[in-house]
Each structure stands twice: as C-alpha cells, then as structure tokens.
Amino acid sequence: MSVIAPNFKLSEFIKSLLDNVFWIIFIVVLIGIPAIMMILFVIEMPVIDGELLTPFLALTWIADPSRILPIVKAFMATDIFRVMAFPGFGFAALLAAGTIFIERKMLAKLQLRVGPFYCGKFEGILQLMGDGLKLISKEIIIPAKADKPIFWAAPVLFVAAAAAFVAFIPVAPGWVVADVDMGLLGVFAVIGFFPIITILSAWSANSKFPFIGGIRALFQMVSFEIPLILSLLGVVMLTGSLNLSEIAASQSSFPWIVFLPVGAIVFFITMLAELERIPFDLPEAESEIVAGWLTELSGMMYGLVQLGTYLKLYAFAALFVVVFLGGWNGPMVVPPFPAEILEKGIELGPVTANIPGLPLFTQDMLNGTLWFVLKTVGVIFFILLPRGVFPRIRVDMLLSLGWTKLIGLAFVNIFIALGLLYAGVLGPGGLQ
Amino acid sequence: MTFNLPPGLALQKVDERIMTLNVGPQHPGSGHMRIIVQIDGDYIVACDPDPGYVHRGEEKMAEYRNYITNIPHLERPVIHDSCNVLYPYVLGAEELLGIEVPERAKYVRVIASELNRCIYIMYWLAIYGIFLGHSTMFMWPAGDRELLIDLMEKMTGARVTHAHFVPGGVRNDLPPNFEDVCLRQVNYFEKRIKEYAAVFYDNPILISRTRDTGILSRQDAIRYGTTGSVLRASGVDYDLRVKEPYDVYDELDVHTNVMKEGDSYARSRIPWLDMMESCNIIRQALQKMPKSGSVRVKLKPNPKTKGLESVYKRVESGRGSLGCYIVSDAKTEPYRVKLSVPSFRNLIALPNLLKGEKLGNMPSVYWSLNYWPVEADR
Numbered sequence: 030m031s032v033i034a035p036n037f038k039l040s041e042f043i044k045s046l047l048d049n050v051f052w053i054i055f056i057v058v059l060i061g062i063p064a065i066m067m068i069l070f071v072i073e074m075p076v077i078d079g080e081l082l083t084p085f086l087a088l089t090w091i092a093d094p095s096r097i098l099p100i101v102k103a104f105m106a107t108d109i110f111r112v113m114a115f116p117g118f119g120f121a122a123l124l125a126a127g128t129i130f131i132e133r134k135m136l137a138k139l140q141l142r143v144g145p146f147y148c149g150k151f152e153g154i155l156q157l158m159g160d161g162l163k164l165i166s167k168e169i170i171i172p173a174k175a176d177k178p179i180f181w182a183a184p185v186l187f188v189a190a191a192a193a194f195v196a197f198i199p200v201a202p203g204w205v206v207a208d209v210d211m212g213l214l215g216v217f218a219v220i221g222f223f224p225i226i227t228i229l230s231a232w233s234a235n236s237k238f239p240f241i242g243g244i245r246a247l248f249q250m251v252s253f254e255i256p257l258i259l260s261l262l263g264v265v266m267l268t269g270s271l272n273l274s275e276i277a278a279s280q281s282s283f284p285w286i287v288f289l290p291v292g293a294i295v296f297f298i299t300m301l302a303e304l305e306r307i308p309f310d311l312p313e314a315e316s317e318i319v320a321g322w323l324t325e326l327s328g329m330m331y332g333l334v335q336l337g338t339y340l341k342l343y344a345f346a347a348l349f350v351v352v353f354l355g356g357w358n359g360p361m362v363v364p365p366f367p368a369e370i371l372e373k374g375i376e377l378g379p380v381t382a383n384i385p386g387l388p389l390f391t392q393d394m395l396n397g398t399l400w401f402v403l404k405t406v407g408v409i410f411f412i413l414l415p416r417g418v419f420p421r422i423r424v425d426m427l428l429s430l431g432w433t434k435l436i437g438l439a440f441v442n443i444f445i446a447l448g449l450l451y452a453g454v455l456g457p458g459g460l461q
Numbered sequence: 462m463t464f465n466l467p468p469g470l471a472l473q474k475v476d477e478r479i480m481t482l483n484v485g486p487q488h489p490g491s492g493h494m495r496i497i498v499q500i501d502g503d504y505i506v507a508c509d510p511d512p513g514y515v516h517r518g519e520e521k522m523a524e525y526r527n528y529i530t531n532i533p534h535l536e537r538p539v540i541h542d543s544c545n546v547l548y549p550y551v552l553g554a555e556e557l558l559g560i561e562v563p564e565r566a567k568y569v570r571v572i573a574s575e576l577n578r579c580i581y582i583m584y585w586l587a588i589y590g591i592f593l594g595h596s597t598m599f600m601w602p603a604g605d606r607e608l609l610i611d612l613m614e615k616m617t618g619a620r621v622t623h624a625h626f627v628p629g630g631v632r633n634d635l636p637p638n639f640e641d642v643c644l645r646q647v648n649y650f651e652k653r654i655k656e657y658a659a660v661f662y663d664n665p666i667l668i669s670r671t672r673d674t675g676i677l678s679r680q681d682a683i684r685y686g687t688t689g690s691v692l693r694a695s696g697v698d699y700d701l702r703v704k705e706p707y708d709v710y711d712e713l714d715v716h717t718n719v720m721k722e723g724d725s726y727a728r729s730r731i732p733w734l735d736m737m738e739s740c741n742i743i744r745q746a747l748q749k750m751p752k753s754g755s756v757r758v759k760l761k762p763n764p765k766t767k768g769l770e771s772v773y774k775r776v777e778s779g780r781g782s783l784g785c786y787i788v789s790d791a792k793t794e795p796y797r798v799k800l801s802v803p804s805f806r807n808l809i810a811l812p813n814l815l816k817g818e819k820l821g822n823m824p825s826v827y828w829s830l831n832y833w834p835v836e837a838d839r
Contacts, residue, residue: 420598
C-alpha cells in the first residue's frame with residue numbers, strides 16, 4: 030500500500046520524532062563519541078595559525094564570522110553552488126514554485142473563486158508542497174505494453190533539458206552557470222530537445238491518446254521553433270554577439286524592445302506555443318485527447334514533467350527578459366553596503382566585531398538580481414494571463430499561424446534591425 | 462491467426478490509416494456516453510454515438526406509482542432543469558384528472574420554468590466553455606447560476622430537484638417579498654450574462670474556432686427532427702412557447718431568437734440569447750401575476766382517471782420540445798408514460814455533423830447540440 034499516513038495524528042508524529050532524537054543521542058553517546066576519542070588518540074592533529082586544531086577549536090571556528098565567511102565565499106565561487114543554488118536550479122525552482130502559486134491565485138481572482146485557501150494558514154501558500162507530497166505518495170502505473178526504459182527515462186530527460194536551459198540564463202553581471210560565447214545557439218539546441226523527448230514519451234506509452242498528443246506537440250514545437258529563432262536574430266545582428274551576458278550588458282541605456290517591438294511580440298507568441306500554454310495547449314487538450322502526451326504518466330513521473338514545464342516557463346520568461354527587456358539593467362535602487370561596518374566593524378555593546386570578508390554580495394549583483402526578478406515576474410504574469418481569457422485553438426489554425434504569419438513578421442523584424450543598423454541609429458556612433 | 466466466428470458474424474475490414482478512438486464513457490470530453498470516432502490523421506471519417514450508459518427505466522417506474530408519487534422521480538432525467546422536465550407530465554395529468562389550475566399558479570409555473578431554463582443553460586454553457594479550453598467560462602456561469610438557484614431555493618425549498626409542480630398547481634405559494642427579490646436578482650443576472658460577450662462570445666479565437674464548423678442546414682435540421690436551440694440556430698422559427706402556448710404563455714410577449722448560420726457558433730449563441738429572453742418573460746410574468754389567490758387545487762389522496770384515454774402534452778424545455786404521452790386506464794397509476802426527449806432528437810444529427818470535421822472540433826460540435834446524456838437514456 031502506498032499510503033503515506035492512514036491515521037495521521039500530530040501527537041504521534043511528534044512522538045516519533047522525539048523517539049528518533051532519543052535513539053540518535055543514545056547511539057552517538059554510546060558509540061560515536063568513544064569512536065572519535067579513539068581516532069583522536071591515533072591521528073596527529075594539524076597546526077593552523079600556531080594553534081593545534083582540536084575538535085573543540087574546529088567547532089568554535091564555525092561560530093566565528095572571520096573564519097567562516099571566506100569559506101562561504103569560496104563555496105559560492107564554485108560551480109556546484111552556481112548549478113545547484115543561485116543562478117541555477119534552486120533559484121529557478123523557487124521562482125517556478127512562486128509562479129504556480131501566483132497562477133492559482135490570479136486565475137481564481139479572475140474566475141470568481143478563492144483558489145487554494147487552507148493549506149498553510151496564509152492563502153494556501155503550502156498547497157504546492159501538499160500536491161508534491163501527494164504525487165510522491167502515489168503509485169506509478171506503467172502501461173503493460175509500454176517501452177519501459179524509454180517511458181521511465183522521458184520525464185527525467187524532460188527535467189534535465191529544462192534545467193540545462195536554465196543554465197544559460199545570466200541573472201546578474203557575472204552570475205551565470207554556463208557563460209559560453211555561443212549561449213543563444215546553445216539555448217536553441219536545448220529547445221530542440223523538447224519535441225524529441227515529448228515524442229519519445231508519447232510513443233513509448235503505446236497508447237492512442239498520448240500518441241495523438243505527442244504528434245500534436247511535435248507539430249507545434251517544430252513549426253514554432255523557426256519563428257522563435259528568426260525573431261531573436263534581429264537582436265543578435267544589433268549586438269553582434271551570441272553571448273547572453275553580452276546581449277544583456279549591451280542594453281544598458283535602452284532595452285531592445287524599444288527598437289524591435291515586432292520581434293518581441295513574435296517571440297512572446299512562439300514562447301506561449303513552445304510552453305504548451307493556453308491558447309496553444311493542444312497537446313494537452315482535455316476534452317479531445319484526455320491529457321495528451323501526459324495521459325499515461327502517473328505519480329511522480331507526472332510531477333517531474335510538471336516541474337520541468339514550470340522550469341521551462343521560468344527559463345523562457347528569463348530569456349525574454351535578457352534578450353528584449355535589458356536583463357539585469359535598471360536604476361540603482363539597492364543602497365550601498367554601510368561603510369562604517371567595513372571600516373570600524375559592528376559594535377556589539379562592549380565588543381566591536383571586525384569582520385573581514387564583508388560584503389558577501391556586491392551592490393551591482395543585488396541590484397541586478399532585483400531588477401531581473403521583477404522583470405521576469407512581470408513577463409510570467411503576461412504568460413499566465415491568456416489562460417483566463419482565451420479558449421484553445423485548433424491544429425490547422427496553429428500551423429497556419431506559425432508557418433505564415435509569425436515567420437513573415439519575424440522577417441519584418443530582421444529588416445527593421447538591418448535598417449536600424451545601416452541607417453546608423455544603432456551601432457558605432459549611434460544611440461548604443 | 463484464424464477465428465471460428467459464429468455464423469452471421471464477420472470481421473470488419475478497417476483501413477490501416479484509420480485509428481478508432483473510444484471517446485467515453487470515461488473521458489473528460491464525453492459525458493455519460495460513448496462516441497466511437499474513427500479518424501484519418503486529424504479528420505473524422507466516421508462517428509458512432511453510443512448512449513445508454515445511464516438508463517434508469519423512468520418510464521417503467523412510472524407505471525407502478527400513482528399520479529402524485531410519480532413527480533419526484535420523473536424529474537430525475539435532468540435534475541437542473543427539473544421544472545421543465547416535469548411540466549408536460551403535470552399538464553397531461555391535469556387533463557386526465559380533469560383539474561382546472563388557478564390563474565396565480567400558472568404564473569408561478571411560468572416563473573419557475575423560466576428560472577429553471579436559465580439554470581440549465583448556465584450549466585450547459587459552463588461545460589461548453591471548458592470543452593473549448595476556456596476555464597473562465599466554466600467558472601463564471603457556475604458561479605452566476607447561484608443567483609437563480611438561491612431564488613429557486615426560496616421558492617421551492619430545494620436547490621436542485623424541486624418537485625414543485627403538481628397536478629393542480631404548484632406545491633407552495635411564493636414566499637413573502639419574493640417578487641422584489643426575484644426582480645432584483647434577475648436584473649443583476651441579465652447584466653452579468655451580458656458581460657459574457659466580452660470574454661466569450663466576441664472572443665476572436667472562439668469565433669474563428671467555431672464558425673463554419675458542424676454546419677446543419679435548414680433542411681437537414683428539419684429532416685433529422687432536431688428541436689430547440691439547434692433548430693433555431695439553423696434558421697427555423699420554432700418555439701413551442703409561441704407556436705403552441707401552454708398555461709399563460711399566450712398572454713406574455715415571447716420573442717424567438719433565430720440565427721441562420723447553423724454552425725456550432727450559432728448553436729452556442731442561441732441559448733445565451735434565450736436566457737435574456739427568459740429574463741424578459743420573468744419580468745412580464747411578475748408584473749401580470751395576480752397578487753393573491755390560491756395556487757393549488759386540493760386533490761383526493763389517490764386520484765383516479767375516468768377511463769381508457771390518452772393525452773400528449775409538450776413544452777419548450779431548455780433543450781427543445783419535450784413531450785409526455787400518458788395512457789390511463791381508470792386506475793390510480795398511469796398505464797403507460799412515454800417521454801419524448803429533445804436530447805435524443807438532437808443527438809441524431811451528430812454523426813452527420815462530425816463526418817469530415819477535424820478532431821479538434823469534436824467537443825465543440827458535440828456539446829453545441831444541447832444534448833444531455835441522462836435525459837436521452839432516461
């Protein structure tokens with residue numbers, strides 16, 4: 030039985046926690062501490078700064094900011110921190126979770142509802158956690174005739190591809206996981222993986238509705254990738270670079286949306302289609318093909334695909350911000366780090382703590398992150414809004430929109446960019 | 462692989478390109494029925510609707526209950542249109558039992574019937590919205606429906622299955638101050654449904670999606686025997702409230718909404734216009750209703766009919782003309798009750814409308830037929 034708590038009682042839960050704590054202390058006291066003592070007899074401890082490093086000294090250093098801050102800074106400079114925490118997965122997942130909450134509450138306000146309300150005291154803020162727990166506790170059902178290895182791998186690949194997409198996004202000056210010169214090309218390459226993963230998942234389920242949904246997703250993503258790439262070419266021409274950090278840095282005085290509004294509109298529409306959001310959610314059209322290519326996915330496999338979808342949503346919104354809205358550029362609103370702390374230290378009553386290694390983050394980085402997050406949340410709001418306003422469109426309308434209108438508009442955008450370049454409005458001697 | 466098929470059966474030969482989809486009965490876009498759809502790519506080549514999953518034997522049950530106890534179960538086929546489903550039965554039973562209904566009761570019936578029509582259409586519209594992927598159009602009608610449901614609750618005491626119409630009038634008189642409350646709620650309701658135009662009916666994506674899909678021509682609409690909004694959307698001016706007025710509809714000014722297109726958009730717009738017309742009728746009825754008087758003729762405990770006779774009455778329900786044929790044989794129970802339901806008539810048009818359409822049009826065409834599966838199976 031995959032039931033997480035048939036008769037859940039808070040008192041018993043706390044009791045079980047206390048039981049665990051008791052047994053941990055018991056085992057540490059009886060086995061752990063004697064073992065450490067025996068090891069300390071054998072090993073010769075190192076001498077650091079003229080002091081013998083004893084376990085007690087090591088513990089006191091954890092509480093000493095002048096010792097711990099350089100370690101934290103060194104850790105923040107590592108790749109693992111960037112991938113896992115700040116510009117990478119953790120930051121993106123946090124924004125994605127916020128997106129889901131905003132989406133639910135905003136749609137509810139639009140539709141005469143209250144939305145999630147009970148879980149987590151304040152306006153159902155923990156609803157997402159509850160949903161996640163539910164998905165984890167559910168049984169994963171695999172269709173009998175499915176191609177099992179591929180069917181298992183597809184959701185994981187989906188999340189992996191979405192996370193790879195997140196890695197290209199520069200959040201603040203110098204804060205990017207993969208600062209490659211061909212960044213935009215890398216983004217296109219990663220986007221190219223999504224239709225393959227989708228059709229793999231749909232085909233391996235060996236079921237009719239996922240198959241139709243997968244074919245629709247394939248049509249949609251492949252036909253909208255062309256206007257997507259073309260709509261970004263104008264910006265590449267004007268900046269002369271494929272590096273996303275350079276593209277963001279080039280918009281210090283004007284964001285490109287001022288000069289290339291047509292490209293921004295085309296990119297926004299193709300973005301909606303790539304994300305399979307209403308009005309382009311044909312691959313998951315409920316009343317026609319149940320849940321499209323997600324029909325046979327269950328439990329945490331479905332949860333992984335949802336996680337990947339929202340990571341992808343964040344990444345596309347961030348790409349829009351970086352390419353068209355100026356990325357981290359914005360007026361300086363974050364106050365500078367107080368100078369007296371750097372010079373004199375913090376006065377704590379009789380003691381004055383002089384902490385080297387401050388500030389942890391530079392002013393530029395904090396300000397850039399703030400503007401980046403504000404702009405991204407704004408773009409995400411506009412991505413979510415059509416869900417409350419539009420019905421779903423049909424496959425033939427979708428394809429004619431992608432292949433004729435959007436590609437035409439993307440070329441118009443390229444000509445505008447070329448015109449601006451040759452007229453000398455932008456480029457050397459121009460505005461930027 | 463060889464089969465020894467029983468005599469008289471043969472395996473059906475199916476083209477390799479054709480994929481057969483079972484849409485229903487456990488499918489979010491079907492209701493309590495199944496549509497067997499054969500598709501070639503994205504085009505539907507054949508469609509076979511398969512109702513009957515919720516058959517409950519209402520007609521047979523009616524032969525074992527007397528004229529009064531038949532009321533609560535005969536409204537079950539369409540619980541959110543329960544007054545209109547019961548209306549023809551009550552009219553027929555009154556004729557068989559020879560009862561003259563008081564004037565005030567007739568107006569109360571008209572008000573209840575029109576309110577119920579709006580409640581049904583709102584429910585239908587909510588599902589039409591979600592079938593097209595428009596979740597706001599699912600929530601708004603479902604929420605605004607509450608206005609009228611509250612009115613019905615004040616009037617009858619029940620929110621959904623009212624059992625309000627009885628042979629000889631209605632069960633209870635209106636509560637005090639009902640007229641004012643009703644007028645206020647209905648006015649607000651009308652203002653509210655006019656707002657739907659901005660978000661739904663004038664939405665360019667909706668129009669481009671449902672225009673010119675599933676076109677039912679005027680001749681076909683008459684030939685298949687469709688009724689109600691489907692018939693009126695194909696350009697036939699046919700409304701039983703005007704053509705065969707029952708109770709006091711001949712004293713009220715009823716306007717019939719007709720559209721000529723016959724496509725799925727017209728079929729979805731006609732019920733919306735009907736709701737505004739219902740609001741008009743309710744306002745007229747509230748104005749013309751006698752302010753006091755009896756609303757019910759007292760019947761004997763087990764009323765008997767006079768002899769072997771039959772009666773056929775029909776009314777305009779939320780889905781179209783709904784008929785009830787009652788045969789009596791001088792007993793307390795009817796000999797036979799037959800419901801002639803509009804849902805089944807409208808469903809007959811479905812295979813012909815879906816043939817050659819795209820799969821994406823299936824939900825919008827199917828639900829625009831104003832079809833309620835439970836009523837078709839009764």
